[in-house]
Amino acid sequence: xxxxxxxxxxxxxxxxxxxxxxxxxxxxxxxxxxxxxxxxxxxxxxxxxxxxxxxxxxxxxxxxxxxxxxxxxxxxxxxxxxxxxxxxxxxxxxxxxxxxxxxxxxxxxxxxxxxxxxxxxxxxxxxxxxxxxxxxxxxxxxxxxxxxxxxxxxxxxxxxxxxxxxxxxxxxxxxxxxxxxxxxxxxxxxxxxxxxxxxxxxxxxxxxxxxxxxxxxxxxxxxxxxxxxxxxxxxxxxxxxxxxxxxxxxxxxxxxxxxxxxxxxxxxxxxxxxxxxxxxxxxxxxxxxxxxxxxxxxxxxxxxxxxxxxxxxxxxxxxxxxxxxxxxxxxxxxxxxxxxxxxxxxxxxxxxxxxxxxxxxxxx
Amino acid sequence: xxxxxxxxxxxxxxxxxxxxxxxxxxxxxxxxxxxxxxxxxxxxxxxxxxxxxxxxxxxxxxxxxxxxxxxxxxxxxxxxxxxxxxxxxxxxxxxxxxxxxxxxxxxxxxxxxxxxxxxxxxxxxxxxxxxxxxxxxxxxxxxxxxxxxxxxxxxxxxxxxxxxxxxxxxxxxxxxxxxxxxxxxxxxxxxxxxxxxxxxxxxxxxxxxxxxxxxxxxxxxxxxxxxxxxxxxxxxxxxxxxxxxxxxxxxxxxxxxxxxxxxxxxxxxxxxxxxxxxxxxxxxxxxxxxxxxxxxxxxxxxxxxxxxxxxxxxxxxxxxxxxxxxx
Numbered sequence: 001x002x003x004x005x006x007x008x009x010x011x012x013x014x015x016x017x018x019x020x021x022x023x024x025x026x027x028x029x030x031x032x033x034x035x036x037x038x039x040x041x042x043x044x045x046x047x048x049x050x051x052x053x054x055x056x057x058x059x060x061x062x063x064x065x066x067x068x069x070x071x072x073x074x075x076x077x078x079x080x081x082x083x084x085x086x087x088x089x090x091x092x093x094x095x096x097x098x099x100x101x102x103x104x105x106x107x108x109x110x111x112x113x114x115x116x117x118x119x120x121x122x123x124x125x126x127x128x129x130x131x132x133x134x135x136x137x138x139x140x141x142x143x144x145x146x147x148x149x150x151x152x153x154x155x156x157x158x159x160x161x162x163x164x165x166x167x168x169x170x171x172x173x174x175x176x177x178x179x180x181x182x183x184x185x186x187x188x189x190x191x192x193x194x195x196x197x198x199x200x201x202x203x204x205x206x207x208x209x210x211x212x213x214x215x216x217x218x219x220x221x222x223x224x225x226x227x228x229x230x231x232x233x234x235x236x237x238x239x240x241x242x243x244x245x246x247x248x249x250x251x252x253x254x255x256x257x258x259x260x261x262x263x264x265x266x267x268x269x270x271x272x273x274x275x276x277x278x279x280x281x282x283x284x285x286x287x288x289x290x291x292x293x294x295x296x297x298x299x300x301x302x303x304x305x306x307x308x309x310x311x312x313x314x315x316x317x318x319x320x321x322x323x324x325x326x327x328x329x330x331x332x333x334x335x336x337x338x339x340x341x342x343x344x345x346x347x348x349x350x351x352x353x354x355x356x357x358x359x360x361x362x363x364x
Numbered sequence: 365x366x367x368x369x370x371x372x373x374x375x376x377x378x379x380x381x382x383x384x385x386x387x388x389x390x391x392x393x394x395x396x397x398x399x400x401x402x403x404x405x406x407x408x409x410x411x412x413x414x415x416x417x418x419x420x421x422x423x424x425x426x427x428x429x430x431x432x433x434x435x436x437x438x439x440x441x442x443x444x445x446x447x448x449x450x451x452x453x454x455x456x457x458x459x460x461x462x463x464x465x466x467x468x469x470x471x472x473x474x475x476x477x478x479x480x481x482x483x484x485x486x487x488x489x490x491x492x493x494x495x496x497x498x499x500x501x502x503x504x505x506x507x508x509x510x511x512x513x514x515x516x517x518x519x520x521x522x523x524x525x526x527x528x529x530x531x532x533x534x535x536x537x538x539x540x541x542x543x544x545x546x547x548x549x550x551x552x553x554x555x556x557x558x559x560x561x562x563x564x565x566x567x568x569x570x571x572x573x574x575x576x577x578x579x580x581x582x583x584x585x586x587x588x589x590x591x592x593x594x595x596x597x598x599x600x601x602x603x604x605x606x607x608x609x610x611x612x613x614x615x616x617x618x619x620x621x622x623x624x625x626x627x628x629x630x631x632x633x634x635x636x637x638x639x640x641x642x643x644x645x646x647x648x649x650x651x652x653x654x655x656x657x658x659x660x661x662x663x664x665x666x667x668x669x670x671x672x673x674x675x676x677x678x679x680x681x682x683x684x685x686x687x688x689x690x691x
Contacts, residue, residue: 073594104600113597125588129687130610140596175686191596 019046019088020199020231021070021116022095026083028062028069028255030303037303039065039078041255044331047199049090052225052232054246054263056239056278060300062255063235064121067201070233071112072103089115090198090229114144117192121204123184127176133160133187134172137194144195156194162227163190164220182213189220196228203235218245239282243267251275254300254311257331261340271334271342273318310345318346365689369679376671380664387663388435391656401451401653438657442664448657452649457661461643467536468642471631474558475565476623480616483570487577488609494582502574509571518564518637525560536561536640561638565631573616580612587611610684617681624673625666 028040040062047053055063068074070085086095101108112118117140120126127136137156138149146152153172160168163186176184185205192200202221206214218241225232234245242249242263249266251259251274259272270276280294298315301307307314313324323345332347334340403418422428429437438448447457490502541553584590585608593607594600632644643662650658682688 068591071595073591075591109597109599111597112595118595120588120592122588126592128589128593128607128611130607130685132686136592139593139598143597177687188592191592 018049019086020049020090021047021233022084022086022088023066023070024084024086026066026069026085027081028065028074028078029081030078032077035304038255038306039074039303040069042083043252043255043257045250045257045260047231047233048248049088049198049231050225050229051247052234052245054242054249055233055235055252056237056242056249057252058237058300060303061252063237063252064203065255066252067118067203067233067235070098070201071116071118072098072101072108073112073118087111087115087198110144113140113192113197114195115197116199116201117195117197118201118203119185119188119192119205121207123181123188123205123208126188127184129176132173132175133179134174137172137187137191140191140194156190159190159194160187162224163187163193164216165190181209182216185209185213185217186220189217189224193224193228193230197230199231199233200225201233201235204237205234206241207236207238214241221245239267239279251278254307256311256343257341258312258344259340259342261337261342265337265340269340271340271347272312272344273316273346274312277317310343320345365682369675372675372678376675379671380667383667384439384660384664385435387667388438388660389431391654391660391663392431392434394654438660447661450650450655450658452653452655453658457658460646460658461661461665464641464643464646467640468631468644471558471561471565471640471642472626474562475569475631478562478566479569479573482566483573484577484609484616487574488581488604490574490578491581491585492604506571506575509567510575512567514564514568515633515637517567518560518634521560521564522638561631561634561640564634564638573619576615577612580615581608584608584611613684614681617677617684619677620680621674621677622670624669624676 023046024044025042026040026044027038027042030037030039043062043066045053055066057063065074065078069080072080074080080099083099085098087098088095098108098111101111127133134153134156137159138152141152141155142149145155157168157172160171165171165183165186171179171183171187176187179187185208189205200221205221206217209217221232222245224230232245234242236242246263249261249263250257251266251272253274259266259270259275261269261271266275267279270279274296277294277296281296283293296315301311301314309323309325309327310316310329313319316324319325327345329343329345329348331341331343334342334347403421407418441448445458447461449455450457450460453460486502490499493499536554536557537550538553538557541550544550581604587608590603590608593603598607631640631642632648634640635642635644636648646658647662649655650662
């Protein structure tokens, strides 16, 4: 279930579960004329095989960059400064560090789209307006699976059928602008799945869609996951979607993972003050109208300045002066559930099973 | 689509009709004409013969007719392929233009091909290597290309050609080929003379087009679908040339619309400096000398090329970008 990531106590969780992707201490910097911004500041996590990992956080916390970094597609001036991205193919062979591949080299290109594919937030702009949907899906198949155009077309129509397109032959010859947003996202998913990848990185795939379409797309992704047996890394800021889709959740703040646990624990027993605040800021049915929705005070700090100590401390409701603003918290495994990781000084004392703080109670 | 083209053709005819009326009227507003100069010349020689000749000239060219009658006479001639007669050259306008238009089109076509063949790859390179030394060098050359006036560049190239390459300069042929019949040697001689005017005519257009290509491609490279293409595992060359460049071509195609008329009038200054037998200088002199029929014929030719060019550009745009479909 939960990963054994964020090492110090690794192995304690029993047998090392099979993973598809294991990211270790990944760092990405954007070096611009105004300064250096650390988009990812040493993140470590695993996506277990066949499972779905949700990556959540506010805008600018590095969720999307994480996905792009796995494929070595971080746009300039962003560069990956250190870390490893271990990929283990489904045939059981040794894990490969993808960052050792040359960025635009044949090996890296052979992994993109074939073993790991990615779909993006904006279905309106992620398909090229100049080519038919079929052409764009066929392109990936021709690259990774077969050189035969006829066969590629058959496969493309097949996959379009699978993603629930009403008339796959017609859609194959349609241009993106002739399709609705939901249809385009289906086409994107078809493109992503056309080579039956081991991992699908879905970067906010339903953010631009209305809720009905969103529900359809999520349902479709779950079905296809069952069918193909792939893993999904689901990047989103929508906690409702996380609850529906994910097995594990990693909560990110300012380029770091602050809490990581199974989806149940994140929702029913969140530990990090940031996670707790995030969950409290979701509107709920049945709550009193006059009550104000809780907000996280302050806003994400300027990316070019470095916050000392815990990056969340200026906004944290449980801020402890002298510690939080001085020392960067280590990742801790909670004694009560070893696969639950949290980076917070509140839980520093491992002997205390239940830490009584103001943030300990949760609203559910 | 067929309906659209037919409708556009109809609009074109209407547009041209109004241009011809307005153009003809304005050209006739100017007092005097090239004919007056000749009449004065004849008067100076004196004598009855001359007087009769003047009258016959006036009658022949309908100089005393009101403008609408003149216009009607001219239009009914045009319908039969008779564009009137040039006062200054005393030759039919049609044959005057035809004898020169070949060189004009040849020169300008070469210039256009040169522009695109150079500007598109250089613009793409410049965009994909943004903020590197080669990009800065290209940018510098572009600004020079835009800033240096045509005639100056023509003069500089003339000097360079005669000093360092020892080729004959000016004109389109060396002396011995000037009036020779067509042969391979003559074609070779033509080509060896062409590079200077081609470069001069194309220089600023190339610089400008490179700039536009760079800016557009930079926009397109930020688009999500470019990232999608990379995420598929495509080679960078395919990502750029198949997915990005095609989406960056729109402004280049739109300039084609205004490019056709410049094919026959654009190289005026260069032609004068380099002494080229093209249509540009003829057009200018017809306006200066008030050579009515020659001027109006040129005006109409340019107008036709403009509207046709725009139609072609619109159709080409629809072909490149499937989102553009005319109803």
